[in-house]
Amino acid sequence: MIPFPTIAMVIAALVAAVAFSGGFAVKGRLDKAAMGRAMAEVTKCQASREREAREAAEETAKRLAAAQAAERAAVSALQATKHRLAATEQRLKENLYALPTAGRCGLSGPARGLLNRAIAGDDLPTDTAEPLGTTSTPAADSGGSTEAAVGGWIADSVRLYGECRARIDAIREWDEVTHGR
Numbered sequence: 001m002i003p004f005p006t007i008a009m010v011i012a013a014l015v016a017a018v019a020f021s022g023g024f025a026v027k028g029r030l031d032k033a034a035m036g037r038a039m040a041e042v043t044k045c046q047a048s049r050e051r052e053a054r055e056a057a058e059e060t061a062k063r064l065a066a067a068q069a070a071e072r073a074a075v076s077a078l079q080a081t082k083h084r085l086a087a088t089e090q091r092l093k094e095n096l097y098a099l100p101t102a103g104r105c106g107l108s109g110p111a112r113g114l115l116n117r118a119i120a121g122d123d124l125p126t127d128t129a130e131p132l133g134t135t136s137t138p139a140a141d142s143g144g145s146t147e148a149a150v151g152g153w154i155a156d157s158v159r160l161y162g163e164c165r166a167r168i169d170a171i172r173e174w175d176e177v178t179h180g181r
Contacts, residue, residue, distance in 0.1 A: 063178065070177035074170035081166035089159040092118045096151035111147050115154050 095114050 067174070067178040070174045074174045077173070078166050078170045082163055085159045085162040085166075088118065089155045092155045092158075093148075093152050096155065097148045099147065111151050115151060115158075118155065118158050 092114060096111060099110055099114075
């Protein structure tokens with residue numbers, strides 16, 4: 001027969017092996033559960049990130065659309081201002097050339113009145129013969145320029161200044177829409 005200590009050792013070894021394999025199986029199940037929870041967290045994080053990216057893309061698209069609409073409105077307003085300024089400049093030049101003093105040197109009172117009204121943005125008179133409230137004598141000749149030529153140069157300057165101001169206003173309006181300033 002087999003001595004008792006040997007049987008006890010074999011039984012102890014078998015119990016240890018069964019306990020070890022059972023512990024290993026339990027640990028494997030616990031690790032699978034932890035891995036499942038970790039994968040669920042990763043999936044939740046990915047879904048959250050995708051949702052945030054989609055919302056950011058939608059917000060960006062809205063802001064881009066608003067910026068493009070503001071750009072179109074600013075360009076339209078700028079073009080309307082340019083056309084208005086060009087028409088005003090044309091009427092101003094026509095009025096300047098129609099003045100009885102257009103061929104003389106310097107700027108007469110009526111010419112200065114027309115130019116001052118154009119700079120102030122007032123409507124120009126349709127009849128250039130009407131008095132404009134300025135009756136001072138013409139300025140001295142600065143080298144052979146006629147009143148109409150000097151007035152035309154000033155009219156061009158008024159138009160260019162108005163266009164520049166309109167561009168700055170268009171940029172300001174666009175900036176307010178796109179950046180909220």
